[in-house]
Amino acid sequence: MTTAAQHEHDTPQAFEPFGPRARGFLLRAGWIRATWCTALFFLVGMFIVVGSRAIFDMHPVYNWTIITLTGALTMAPLGFLTGIGAFDYWFYWISGRPTREEDHSGHGAKAWPDYFRINTDHKVIGVQYTVTTFFFFVIGGLMAMLFRAELAQPGLQFFSSQTFNGLVSMHAVLMIFLFIIPAFAGLANFVVPLMLGAPDMAFPRLNALSFWLLPIAGVMFMSSFLAPGGPFAAGWTGYAPLSVDSPVGSMFFNMGVQWAGASSILTALNFLVTIITMRAPGMTFWRMPLLVWANFTTSLLVVIATPFIAGSQFFVMFDRVLHTSFFVPAHGGYVLGYQHIFWFYSHPAVYIMMLPGFGIVSEVVSTMSRKPIFGYRLMALSFIGILILGFSVWAHHMFVAGMADWLRVPMMISTLLIAVPTGIKVFSWLATLWEGKIRLTTPMLWALGFISMFVIGGLSGIFLGSVPIDIHASDTYFIVAHIHYVLFGGSVFTIFAGVYYWFPKVTGRMYNERLGQLHFWLTFVSFNVTFFPMHYIGLRGMPRRVFDYSNQFGSLNMIISVASFVLGVSTVIFFYNMITSWTRGPIASSNPWGAHTLEWQVSSPPPIFNFDEIPVVVGGPYEYGVPGARHAILHSAPAAEEVHA
Amino acid sequence: MSAHAEAHGHAGEHHGPPTANRSSRIDATTLGMLLFIGSEAMLFGSFFAAYFFVRVVNPIAPAHWPPAPFHFPIFVAGVNTVILVTSSFTMHWALQSIKRGDRAGLKAGLVSTIALGLAFLLTQGIEYAHVGFNPGDGAFASAFFGLTGLHGAHVLIGLTLLTIAAVRAFRGHYTPEHHHGVELPGIYWHFVDVMWIVVYVTVYLL
């Protein structure tokens, strides 16, 4: 693994003082090289298929679709990464030439074009991640509005049923794999090294690679609209055998998940190593901010669980391309195997999509109510509890799938058990708020909105965890309501909380508070109008993922669709606020919220290497209102403000 | 430790980053490799899960493994097992050599490990060609080619890492103090080896 060896200085005495050689514009790392490398690797990929078929005495050009897809989905992305420069240092290293001293030329951004190239600065990467993920949030949101238009009335209005299924699937996939999961990774990328008192992540080049894998996945998912037979349309869960037999568009899903998964695994690995090996002196595990705890446990989930979705998609692809029969019952395959393997990742994945949000909310709630987190250690331990229990509940997604009966009750019990650590968190936030000096700033509104909405989503989860209720509610709009209360009211609200909370730190400017509040209230109301009625129509029997429905649900669906458009409009306020505040908002001070954690003790935006000297941590991160308490001592930081209570 | 942490504040316009605190005795790159291996082990886990579903859970699972008239070349794969286990020893030899400063031993160890790895892959290729069934011949074949193929791909990755280490070894890198570039591919290689033993036992022997 090249990652492991990237910082080695085997022969420290020999280095080239001049850094990389100057090259012509075709060879210089960047978008031009990325373009022709992508094309070249695409051709090489096609050639590999044709060539290996020729070697094995098969007709070399039997199926153009498979040939072009292999080139496009496996090799072309590698070409892109090579061209953009993700591997340059490693290629140099592999060639065995003398070790080069790090000159930090790829670190930090001086102007906006620096955000469009390989950059090793965790702060730049954090911004790259966040902006990219919001781009996909917009696309995913537009798709939702399209199919909500279709669903406003019973019957088929605008699309074919296949396109409808494609839109629904694409919406979920973009939101999950290209928005929620990586948006958290982006925020954490910016914040975690600062919170730890580290100058960067442990493996900065790997960090850059992880980011650049992400747009590849996004573009791959979306380009399935161009595939013959239309986009993948088997839902974000891609159940076999449907996904095996559907048009080739579903291969874009199979492979896109691999690139997105590789991106998450590499980032998670980087977080874990950073958190374990690069904490500032005095920063014990019990003094880490809860956001760091959250990302620590999330990263463990990612590293352990993500390979399972990779496996499940490999099997589907093998069944299609190599004619294996993992999920073909007629040849001895086991269809339910797909669901087991898929959910063994995807249930932990719902915590991958929630734990970082728990971390963000803990920061915001404690800072904005000027009180220490209630039961800090229990908060940290409940992360671990969720991490472990999260692996024991996957089959609650399969209660009606025909799996072994004896599995149901154990899965129901563990599902109800996992509500305990989750409940601990909710009660701890409430106790933290209790008698606090609460400041209803925008991030705090999102945090409070999150807590209330997440409780509703958790309760519907408990309903669904009980086998008898689930049998009735499974595959109806009740599930859609549950998903959106936990993922939108849950995860997305916390992402907004985080973006507003760290906006002054990241950009050095303050967002517009009035627009922020307007954004919150508009979203909060339209969110509830959109998703709350889904509980009802679901329990009354409206199936999810179907373009048509019985007339009795007509008026409610109309209301839902209208509200969903308001929800879409509310994000316009958000983007307007972000863009105008970033360009000409008032200059923010280094610590506008008076927070104690380390990222607020440096200037806004933080200096290029975060700290002039590594700070020394002397106390817990949330000692608000505790006389004489300090979290850390900074020596000569540019904006060394006294840590105040 | 990060690259930035290692800049020694040399003269120049770059004002380098502060040296990161080392909060754990374990070396960052080694930890990264171990976590990566953990993730790889889970990928194998998903393939073993598929195998388990096909062979055990499935109500129509074949009574015999593999179902008649097919059989797995237990002997050839056994020879291959010996080859791979031997290569773990040569790998160990390479690492011990550089720790003693014996560069010739390092090179010889790496080259023989690579040669053994290639021999393994070649044998596996021949085995595939003569095994008498192909991936389309039923779920047992899917599980067989899935697990052995996944493992073969990992041998290939391991060989790539070892080749890089060898290139660098021949170009004069690595000293008794600095030899992560040998140690880490070594750890990976041992993992690939252990995984093979598990695959061999579950797929061929059980």
Ligand code: HEM
């Ligand atoms: C108290 C905690 C929770 C419980 C007990 C719970 C329980 C369940 C159950 C039993 C189902 C399966 C319903 C069915 O398909 O029949 C389900 C579906 C789902 N849950 Fe939860 N859940 C909880 C929290 C969460 C959280 C925190 C998230 C994500 C942030 C989440 C995301 C989802 C998603 C995405 C699905 C639908 C999967 C699909 O498309 O079929 N859940 N939940």
Ligand SMILES: [Cu+2]
């Ligand atoms: Cu679940």
